[in-house]
Amino acid sequence: MKFKIIACGSFFYFCLIVLAFWAYTLTYGDLQREEKRSLDRLSFLFNHSTVVMDDLYVGTYDGLEHELTYLLNSVAFEHSLESMCGEVSANDGGDGIAYNIIRCSDDGVYSEILNKLPRTYDYQIKLGDITYGTLTWRVISNNNVFSLHYVPVHLFMALSTAIYLGFLWICLGPYGFKRKSEICESKEERDQYRNLIEQVGNTLNVINNSCNGVNKKHFPLNDDxxxxxxxxxxxxxxxxxxxxxxxxxxxxxxxxxxxxxxxxxxxxxxxxxxxxxxxxxxxxxxxxxxxxxxxxxxxxxxxxxxxxxxxxxxxxxxxxxxx
The missing domain is CATH 2.40.50.1020 (LytTr DNA-binding domain)
Structure with a gap:
C-alpha cells in the first residue's frame, strides 16, 4: 500500500513539473509577443512621423536619424525593450544603398549587441506604395525583467520539489528506521545464539573431561x-x-x-x-x-x-x- 502511495505521489510530482514547464513556456511566449507588439508600434510611429514623411517626400534622409534617436530614447521607459538598436537602410531608387545609420538605446556599441545574438525584426520604410528602405530592430533580453516573470515559476518548481521530498521522507523514513532496527535486532540475536552455543560447548567439554577422568579434582567455582x-x-x-x-x-x-x-x-x-x-x-x-x-x-x-x-x-x- 505504501509503495502505491509513493507511485501516486511521483506521478503527481511529474504532473506538477510538466505544468510548471508549460507555464514557463507560456510566460516566455507572452514576453515575445509583447516585444513584437511594441516594435510594431515603434515602426508605425517611425513610418508615419511628420519628419520622416517630409524627408521621404523631398528625397532627403536627414530627419530619419533624429526620429530614430528619439524613438530609441523613448523606449528607455519600455523595460522589456531596454537593450536594443535600430538600423535604417535607405536606397537611392536604384540597386545601391544611399543611406545607412545605426543607433542604440543604451549607448552601447553595435558590435557588442551583435555578439549577444539579438532578436532581429525588419520593417519596410514606405511612403504610400513606394518602399524607400528597411528599418531593422535588434533586441537583446533584459535579464532582470525576464527573471521577474520567471520567479513565480521557479518558486513553484522549488516548492513542489520540497513538498515531494518531504512526502518521500514521511513515507520511506519509518520503513528505513524499521529496517535498521530489524538488522540490529537480528545481529544481537545472532550474537546471543553464538554465545549460547559457546557456553554449551564448554559445558560439554567439562562433562566429557570429567567422565574421562581428566578432572581429578572438584573446583568450587561459580558465577559468584x-x-x-x-x-x-x-x-x-x-x-x-x-x-x-x-x-x-x-x-x-x-x-x-x-x-x-x-x-x-x-x-x-x-x-x-x-x-x-x-x-x-x-x-x-x-x-x-x-x-x-x-x-x-x-x-x-x-x-x-x-x-x-x-x-x-x-x-x-x-x-x-x-x-
Whole structure:
C-alpha cells in the first residue's frame, strides 16, 4: 500500500513539473509577443512621423536619424525593450544603398549587441506604395525583467520539489528506521545464539573431561567468584560476598576445567569478566601501564595488567568505567 502511495505521489510530482514547464513556456511566449507588439508600434510611429514623411517626400534622409534617436530614447521607459538598436537602410531608387545609420538605446556599441545574438525584426520604410528602405530592430533580453516573470515559476518548481521530498521522507523514513532496527535486532540475536552455543560447548567439554577422568579434582567455582590469585602452591578463590577459599591447585589446572568467563590478566591472577562491571575499574598509571582495581566489601586490591589478551577484555568490559 505504501509503495502505491509513493507511485501516486511521483506521478503527481511529474504532473506538477510538466505544468510548471508549460507555464514557463507560456510566460516566455507572452514576453515575445509583447516585444513584437511594441516594435510594431515603434515602426508605425517611425513610418508615419511628420519628419520622416517630409524627408521621404523631398528625397532627403536627414530627419530619419533624429526620429530614430528619439524613438530609441523613448523606449528607455519600455523595460522589456531596454537593450536594443535600430538600423535604417535607405536606397537611392536604384540597386545601391544611399543611406545607412545605426543607433542604440543604451549607448552601447553595435558590435557588442551583435555578439549577444539579438532578436532581429525588419520593417519596410514606405511612403504610400513606394518602399524607400528597411528599418531593422535588434533586441537583446533584459535579464532582470525576464527573471521577474520567471520567479513565480521557479518558486513553484522549488516548492513542489520540497513538498515531494518531504512526502518521500514521511513515507520511506519509518520503513528505513524499521529496517535498521530489524538488522540490529537480528545481529544481537545472532550474537546471543553464538554465545549460547559457546557456553554449551564448554559445558560439554567439562562433562566429557570429567567422565574421562581428566578432572581429578572438584573446583568450587561459580558465577559468584570475582578473581583467583595463585601463590605457589595454592590458589585463593575470592567470592563476591567477601569470602575466600584456598586450594592446592595451579591456575593452569583451573583453566582446563572452567568456563570461558575467566580471563588471565597477569601470570598469577584470573578474573571473572562477568563480575568486573560490579566491583572493578581500570586506572592508568603511565604509558602502556594500567592497573585493575577490585573492591570487595570495601577492601581494594590492585593488580598490574600484563596480559595483552586480558587487557583487551578489560577495556571491552570496563570502557564506561575506564580511568
Amino acid at each position: 567468584v570475582v578473581y583467583v590469585e595463585y601463590k605457589a602452591p595454592y590458589s585463593t578463590i575470592h567470592y563476591f560476598n567477601g569470602t575466600n577459599r584456598m586450594m592446592r591447585v595451579s591456575l593452569l589446572e583451573l583453566e582446563n576445567c572452567i568456563y570461558n568467563c575467566f580471563v588471565r590478566i597477569k601470570r598469577n591472577v584470573l578474573v571473572n569478566k562477568n563480575q568486573l562491571s560490579n566491583c572493578a575499574k581500570m586506572e592508568v598509571k603511565g604509558v602502556n601501564k594500567s592497573e585493575l582495581v577490585i573492591t570487595i566489601r570495601g577492601e581494594k586490591r590492585k593488580f598490574n595488567v600484563t596480559s595483552a589478551t586480558g587487557y583487551k577484555v578489560l577495556i571491552d568490559k570496563l570502557h564506561l568505567r575506564n580511568g
